Amino acid sequence: MDWNGIAVCIIEDHAATRERLERAVRGAPQLHLAGSADTLASGRRLLTATTPDVVLVDLDLPDGSGLDLIREASRSLPAADSMVISIFGDEVSVLAALEAGATGYLLKDSDDNDIVKHILSLRAGGSPISPQIARLLLQRMNPAPAQHRVPDGNEEALTKRENEVLRLLARGHTYGETAERLHLSVHTINSHIKKIYRKLAVGSCNEAVFAASRRGLLDLDSLL
Amino acid sequence: MFPAKPWARAVAALFLCLWALLAGSRPALAESLEPVVYALQEAPGLSAPGLKVVPPEADDPRWQRITLPDSWNRSRPGFGGMVWYRIEGLRPESASLPQAIYIPRWHMNGELWLNGHRLGSSGEFVEPMPRNSHRPQLFSVPDALWRDGGNTAHIRLFAYANYRGGLMAVEAGDEPRLRQAQGRRLLLESIGPLVASTLCFSIGLFGLAVWLRRRQEVLFGYFGWASVIWSLRNLNLVVRDIPLPAPLWGWLVHSGNYVFGTLLGLFVLRFCDVKAPRFERVLWAWMIGVPLLMLVSGLDNILIIQKYTAPPVLLLLFYVAGISIVTAWRQRTIDYVLAAVVMLIYPLLQTYDATIMLEVFPYGTMYLASYAGLLVFAVFAWNLHTRYVRSLDESLRANQELNSRIEQKEIELHAAYSSLAQVKAHEAARNERAMILREMHDSLGAQLTTTLHVARRGEASSAHIADEIQEALDQMRLLLDTTSTALDVVGVLAQLRHRLGGRLETAGLSLRWEVDELPDLPPLSPAHALNLQRIVQEALSNVIKHAQARLVEIRAMLEPGGGISIRISDDGCGLARSPAAAVSDTLGHGWGNMQARAAEFGGHVRFEPGLNEQGLTVHLHLP
Numbered sequence: 001m002d003w004n005g006i007a008v009c010i011i012e013d014h015a016a017t018r019e020r021l022e023r024a025v026r027g028a029p030q031l032h033l034a035g036s037a038d039t040l041a042s043g044r045r046l047l048t049a050t051t052p053d054v055v056l057v058d059l060d061l062p063d064g065s066g067l068d069l070i071r072e073a074s075r076s077l078p079a080a081d082s083m084v085i086s087i088f089g090d091e092v093s094v095l096a097a098l099e100a101g102a103t104g105y106l107l108k109d110s111d112d113n114d115i116v117k118h119i120l121s122l123r124a125g126g127s128p129i130s131p132q133i134a135r136l137l138l139q140r141m142n143p144a145p146a147q148h149r150v151p152d153g154n155e156e157a158l159t160k161r162e163n164e165v166l167r168l169l170a171r172g173h174t175y176g177e178t179a180e181r182l183h184l185s186v187h188t189i190n191s192h193i194k195k196i197y198r199k200l201a202v203g204s205c206n207e208a209v210f211a212a213s214r215r216g217l218l219d220l221d222s223l224l
Numbered sequence: 225m226f227p228a229k230p231w232a233r234a235v236a237a238l239f240l241c242l243w244a245l246l247a248g249s250r251p252a253l254a255e256s257l258e259p260v261v262y263a264l265q266e267a268p269g270l271s272a273p274g275l276k277v278v279p280p281e282a283d284d285p286r287w288q289r290i291t292l293p294d295s296w297n298r299s300r301p302g303f304g305g306m307v308w309y310r311i312e313g314l315r316p317e318s319a320s321l322p323q324a325i326y327i328p329r330w331h332m333n334g335e336l337w338l339n340g341h342r343l344g345s346s347g348e349f350v351e352p353m354p355r356n357s358h359r360p361q362l363f364s365v366p367d368a369l370w371r372d373g374g375n376t377a378h379i380r381l382f383a384y385a386n387y388r389g390g391l392m393a394v395e396a397g398d399e400p401r402l403r404q405a406q407g408r409r410l411l412l413e414s415i416g417p418l419v420a421s422t423l424c425f426s427i428g429l430f431g432l433a434v435w436l437r438r439r440q441e442v443l444f445g446y447f448g449w450a451s452v453i454w455s456l457r458n459l460n461l462v463v464r465d466i467p468l469p470a471p472l473w474g475w476l477v478h479s480g481n482y483v484f485g486t487l488l489g490l491f492v493l494r495f496c497d498v499k500a501p502r503f504e505r506v507l508w509a510w511m512i513g514v515p516l517l518m519l520v521s522g523l524d525n526i527l528i529i530q531k532y533t534a535p536p537v538l539l540l541l542f543y544v545a546g547i548s549i550v551t552a553w554r555q556r557t558i559d560y561v562l563a564a565v566v567m568l569i570y571p572l573l574q575t576y577d578a579t580i581m582l583e584v585f586p587y588g589t590m591y592l593a594s595y596a597g598l599l600v601f602a603v604f605a606w607n608l609h610t611r612y613v614r615s616l617d618e619s620l621r622a623n624q625e626l627n628s629r630i631e632q633k634e635i636e637l638h639a640a641y642s643s644l645a646q647v648k649a650h651e652a653a654r655n656e657r658a659m660i661l662r663e664m665h666d667s668l669g670a671q672l673t674t675t676l677h678v679a680r681r682g683e684a685s686s687a688h689i690a691d692e693i694q695e696a697l698d699q700m701r702l703l704l705d706t707t708s709t710a711l712d713v714v715g716v717l718a719q720l721r722h723r724l725g726g727r728l729e730t731a732g733l734s735l736r737w738e739v740d741e742l743p744d745l746p747p748l749s750p751a752h753a754l755n756l757q758r759i760v761q762e763a764l765s766n767v768i769k770h771a772q773a774r775l776v777e778i779r780a781m782l783e784p785g786g787g788i789s790i791r792i793s794d795d796g797c798g799l800a801r802s803p804a805a806a807v808s809d810t811l812g813h814g815w816g817n818m819q820a821r822a823a824e825f826g827g828h829v830r831f832e833p834g835l836n837e838q839g840l841t842v843h844l845h846l847p
């Protein structure tokens with residue numbers, strides 16, 4: 001365990017990607033590779049054996065879904081950040097990961113610099129978000145029209161400010177523009193996003209996807 | 225004429241047996257031996273000279289000792305006119321009760337005298353002569369009229385020749401008892417048949433009404449006519465003063481009898497589904513022939529003709545009865561059994577009545593055939609009931625069948641419809657997939673092949689190749705954005721910025737983002753989202769490639785006149801100063817492409833001045 005760096009675990013079955021990520025982590029002085037795994041099972045063992053600050057998880061593992069790992073990590077390592085490794089950053093896999101407790105995502109084609117930048121930014125309190133995901137979060141976390149809604153008392157509503165942030169991001173504004181319009185700092189915007197992610201994860205502890213589809217928010221087919 | 229079938233012979237034998245039985249059961253004459261009766265026959269006719277209208281003296285030599293009942297057909301056959309009766313030895317039954325004289329039957333019209341006082345009559349002795357064959361007579365006798373020792377009653381009676389004139393035994397006694405006897409006889413002889421005939425008439429009218437509307441219901445026709453004729457004919461029983469000349473009336477009554485019997489026979493034949501056209505013709509011949517014969521041979525001889533024509537008609541009817549019995553035996557349903565019973569009982573009743581006519585029974589025995597109306601009523605009512613219930617059942621069943629067929633058709637239709645919808649949805653999905661694949665081919669494919677070509681020739685740096693591949697990857701992400709979730713216009717623009725923002729930055733362009741929060745818009749279909757994305761992308765890439773601009777602005781707003789306008793403006797060199805090739809490309813392929821894509825969702829693209837004098841604005845209008 002290296003106390004002077006951010007400990008990173010990588011669970012990715014695609015060898016080339018895994019090696020690239022390992023290389024990127026190793027190459028960054030602020031980061032420290034705690035270990036890497038290529039299956040769900042070995043990933044679990046890795047998480048118990050080490051206490052990483054950041055977990056990079058691929059969703060499609062040969063023996064299961066990386067979502068399980070994210071869920072377990074958010075429970076057993078509440079201080080850690082999980083990031084989902086995605087090719088497209090598409091809202092389906094990202095949103096599922098966010099619900100499971102992830103706080104960010106990495107695109108597989110990011111270059112080494114970007115990877116390090118993203119990890120550092122995440123630890124610094126930043127969370128990436130695409131307009132599409134902001135839009136979905138707005139739909140998910142705001143009360144839906146009454147007829148579609150089954151109150152389950154298990155969700156955390158967004159604050160007014162969080163709503164404003166999400167609305168601007170959903171319209172395509174950058175963090176910077178959003179901060180400017182709301183007279184806030186970019187850092188505050190980042191922490192808002194992170195808070196929103198946490199709320200989403202808490203709200204989706206109990207079969208959130210199904211709850212969401214019950215509320216008419218998510219088309220389940222689009223997830224599968 | 226008849227097929228010599230065994231059962232037909234049996235019926236004939238039965239007929240003869242009954243005849244004999246009825247004739248043999250003739251009871252001992254209920255003759256009051258006490259009063260002594262004399263009869264005095266006047267000259268024939270109603271207006272003979274010297275006709276007495278008061279009782280003739282007892283010493284008139286024409287008085288003859290007789291016994292009652294006196295049936296003129298027997299005692300004075302062929303006589304029509306006035307007969308006086310003198311009944312000696314009547315005495316009151318008791319001193320405490322009012323006394324009366326009861327005559328169960330006199331026919332046609334009579335007048336009663338007691339001890340020289342006229343007690344009353346059953347009608348005026350004028351033409352048309354009142355007929356009282358079914359009207360038992362009762363006359364109250366004032367106490368003062370009775371004489372101790374012997375009382376003499378006189379009865380003046382008038383009847384036509386061959387009209388079954390006659391007098392039943394005359395009884396004196398307590399008025400309440402005699403009135404009861406009169407009531408009983410009236411009920412059986414007159415009121416009962418009247419009720420039966422009324423029922424018969426009403427249901428007959430009903431049958432006729434049905435038949436008139438539906439001529440194919442021959443059964444209803446036969447039944448209707450038979451019933452109506454029969455009940456009209458039975459008016460004879462209750463009408464005292466006939467509305468027609470007596471001979472004509474008599475002819476109608478007797479013809480009605482024949483017609484009813486024959487129609488009943490025809491009905492039962494049809495009812496039992498017996499195809500016997502020749503036999504039916506015989507029945508028709510009798511039905512028409514006998515009344516005609518009566519008509520041509522003089523109406524005065526109706527009774528004589530009837531004597532000879534009734535037995536064959538009865539035989540015919542018994543034959544039909546045999547048929548109906550056989551059918552009932554085979555079918556064993558209530559309808560057929562009832563028909564058979566009626567068909568058997570009616571000729572029996574007629575036979576019985578005929579034997580009364582033939583004086584087999586004492587004068588005054590009651591006729592019964594009129595009760596046949598009740599039987600007819602029963603058969604018809606039952607038949608109607610069965611038909612009604614059956615047709616109700618049938619219509620119910622037909623209805624159910626119809627309903628289930630409709631349901632089935634509905635299900636089939638629904639299935640066809642949903643499979644059609646499925647096919648359509650499938651088709652739409654396939655079209656979109658095809659479109660996206662085409663887009664992939666056009667953009668990604670072209671880009672990748674170019675990159676591959678350049679890489680193979682070793683002309684490009686690895687950085688350049690990486691850029692190209694990165695762009696291909698970005699293209700693919702953009703494509704996926706349009707298909708993964710339903711995006712509205714703002715969603716498409718925002719996601720486009722998210723994907724391309726880095727590239728604009730790399731190209732040294734700053735982006736001004738002026739996308740209004742548009743009201744909730746319906747999500748675009750993937751195809752439309754893709755078209756919108758491509759138009760904006762094309763405009764942006766033109767700016768990057770040709771405009772030499774520093775600033776690009778994307779502005780989206782609702783237009784006052786409706787629709788949405790999206791403007792991509794730059795501060796570059798515009799069309800005029802771009803290299804010729806680029807211009808022609810922009811105006812040619814690129815511009816046409818944008819127009820075509822905009823047209824797909826009903827929009828259009830215009831070029832307008834840009835952010836500075838030379839700059840260009842691509843203005844996309846969406847409906």
